[in-house]
């Protein structure tokens with residue numbers, strides 16, 4: 364017996380090994396399948412990418428995932444960290460970021476730079492989702508950052524972070540924006556909003572792939588940026604706001620902080636000093652800027668068109684030059700916006716003289732001038748930009764003079780217009796802007812003569828006569844901002860309201876999770 368057993372034992376060994384192997388694979392198989400959730404997440408984007416092609420298979424993001432970034436490329440670790448922080452919030456994981464020189468292993472996210480004919484422009488990117496990896500590739504860090512927003516939308520923060528793993532369909536996404544300038548304007552003059560509020564707005568903009576924030580820094584009701592050579596602008600001119608409240612202003616350090624915060628999200632700040640009208644706050648702060656040498660009272664109402672810098676005085680241009688010099692020094696972006704709207708108390712020839720003179724100052728300081736569409740009456744520098752808000756004749760005149768336009772038509776793109784007659788906040792001089800109306804237009808179809816090649820992009824302004832805090836800002840901004848993001852990004856033939864409203868409705872859980880008090884339009888099938 365003993366001998367026999369001894370003899371058979373070695374014979375059994377291969378079977379045992381085989382058995383152990385099989386067991387190992389079965390266990391592995393089970394543990395792997397258990398990790399894969401049965402429900403593959405819906406892909407739902409705003410703005411809609413240029414192309415999304417799904418294929419067989421799924422990518423699983425589990426608790427051990429990491430974000431790998433290509434080694435030795437400037438700025439990539441920061442972009443990776445931005446993504447990881449957002450994903451950790453939405454998934455409940457603790458994803459870390461690592462530089463790598465090779466393609467990472469299964470289950471990870473990989474951000475890499477590279478030239479590829481399929482990737483268009485600085486903001487273009489490509490996402491490749493396979494069973495193994497989620498790879499994001501772009502030519503520039505800016506493109507990676509836009510693509511990161513798409514990845515965030517693949518794993519949205521719906522306020523439920525309890526899953527063990529998140530599966531998404533295998534797919535290839537190819538994307539690039541339709542327009543190079545995609546912006547929002549925030550009026551911080553009529554009501555002042557502090558640094559933290561503006562950062563929150565910047566975060567909202569980043570998520571929908573905007574790349575400019577225009578700050579309306581001065582108006583009749585308040586001067587909001589510190590100018591060291593003219594300190595009374597903020598000391599007196601920044602001391603109040605519409606309704607008589609406290610007002611406020613940004614020190615140059617705070618402004619620089621905002622510029623840097625925006626830059627880390629690949630957003631450019633466009634500062635506006637509105638001139639020669641909309642200047643009561645400055646006129647009240649310095650009597651010498653008035654033709655009669657007398658300073659008016661501060662203004663806390665909401666009328667427009669009653670103030671003007673004194674066009675004939677030399678001091679006016681010394682003032683403007685000082686303001687622009689200081690502003691240019693703290694503004695790395697290419698644009699300075701000089702306003703120029705509704706100068707109803709400036710004579711037309713004076714207005715033209717003023718705009719041309721200030722335009723020269725802006726360009727001589729190395730910046731590109733933007734002005735509201737009225738500036739088209741002046742001779743325009745070939746690089747000047749007109750912001751079309753009210754009159755298409757002005758926009759066409761600017762185009763005739765060789766300028767490009769940013770389109771912000773009041774009746775479609777004004778975030779301060781009421782949604783309908785029952786909306787409490789907002790104004791209605793340009794009409795009501797329901798969510799479908801705000802979405803269903805194209806910059807190059809507004810009027811004949813403003814064609815795609817004349818258009819730099821789109822901007823949605825939020826004037827703040829009626830809004831006093833972040834909650835009120837968000838009510839007017841959401842959900843219309845998402846529509847403007849899509850108009851600026853997604854090619855017109857790929858956009859239609861019927862499809863958009865369904866995608867928008869699916870954003871409800873994430874808007875709610877972000878604490879955004881949006882307007883719950885009855886036209887949108889909001890997901891519970």
Ligand code: TNX
Nearest residue numbers: 667704705735752779790826
């Ligand atoms: C017009 S739009 C203005 C602003 C007001 C806004 C209110 C523009 C260039 N000027 O001064 O705040 O209407 O909607």
